Amino acid sequence: MSSKEELLQKLHDTVVAFDEEGTKQAAEEIVSGGHDPLEAVMKGLAYGMETVGRLFKEQEYFVPEVLLCADALNAGMAVLKPHIPSSGEDNTLGRVVIGTIQGDVHDIGKNLVKLMLEVGGFTVHDLGNNVPYESFIEEQERTGAEIIGISAMLTTTMMGMKKVIEMAKKKNPRIAVMIGGAPVTPNVVKLFKADGYAQSASTVVAEAKRLMEAFCPAQ
Numbered sequence: 001m002s003s004k005e006e007l008l009q010k011l012h013d014t015v016v017a018f019d020e021e022g023t024k025q026a027a028e029e030i031v032s033g034g035h036d037p038l039e040a041v042m043k044g045l046a047y048g049m050e051t052v053g054r055l056f057k058e059q060e061y062f063v064p065e066v067l068l069c070a071d072a073l074n075a076g077m078a079v080l081k082p083h084i085p086s087s088g089e090d091n092t093l094g095r096v097v098i099g100t101i102q103g104d105v106h107d108i109g110k111n112l113v114k115l116m117l118e119v120g121g122f123t124v125h126d127l128g129n130n131v132p133y134e135s136f137i138e139e140q141e142r143t144g145a146e147i148i149g150i151s152a153m154l155t156t157t158m159m160g161m162k163k164v165i166e167m168a169k170k171k172n173p174r175i176a177v178m179i180g181g182a183p184v185t186p187n188v189v190k191l192f193k194a195d196g197y198a199q200s201a202s203t204v205v206a207e208a209k210r211l212m213e214a215f216c217p218a219q
């Protein structure tokens with residue numbers, strides 16, 4: 001029987017090696033060993049994807065390899081997610097509409113943010129990736145969500161966030177918009193006049209709670 005640390009390392013290594021079967025096995029061992037599945041997502045799968053990002057930057061990996069790594073990560077997620085306390089009736093802290101902006105298909109980070117918000121007690125309405133600007137506004141109106149969360153991973157598509165923020169504020173200045181993704185910095189947040197930001201999924205719940213207090217103090 002492998003230790004928790006060994007399994008976390010195995011999750012990392014198998015994502016990097018795009019060994020889908022290996023990732024699945026390690027995830028199953030996390031579950032059967034009674035280890036924390038959320039920790040396994042963050043410190044195993046997501047950590048593996050960070051390494052993949054570095055290899056992509058160093059041009060050791062190219063798009064096909066990265067896609068296979070994403071497949072391995074998703075295979076691990078499929079095993080772990082059902083064992084993480086998920087959304088339901090008791091998710092009452094607030095409602096979030098989330099999506100990756102138009103023109104952008106990166107959704108791994110957005111999916112992790114969604115997971116953390118659900119685990120943290122929020123109801124999340126996920127629009128997926130490549131989401132047209134207007135869809136964020138329409139879904140907020142349909143669901144009455146207090147927060148819109150937008151993800152962008154490309155410097156080009158990031159500019160669309162500014163448009164969605166302007167559209168949302170024009171409709172209702174009391175809707176909070178939080179943004180995130182690799183190219184988003186605190187300066188961008190200021191420039192785009194976003195209300196919230198999280199550099200990683202580990203701080204997103206605290207940020208969403210802060211926004212709820214600032215924008216919906218009575219609730």
Ligand code: B12
Binds near residue numbers: 049066109196202204
């Ligand atoms: C995986 C990946 C892909 C996969 C995506 C698979 C998928 N289903 O997501 C594929 C292969 C499809 C891909 C394609 C492309 N990619 Co790509 N990709 C990556 C890579 C390697 C990893 C991204 C990732 O998943 N990271 C792991 C997750 C966990 O981290 P994260 O996404 O940053 O998310 C965290 C935070 O940012 C934050 N967060 C994210 N969203 C949100 C939202 C909110 C509301 C909040 C609060 C927080 C938050 O929390 C998350 C969790 O901790 C990055 C490299 C990198 N360093 O980011 C390049 C990268 C993003 N890609 C890049 C490029 C250029 C491309 C392509 C144009 C390549 C090409 N020539 O075709 C295409 C574009 C396709 C498109 N139109 O979208 C560049 C972007 C450069 C730029 N500055 O614009 C990067 C930075 C690589 C590089 N160094 O050049 N890519």
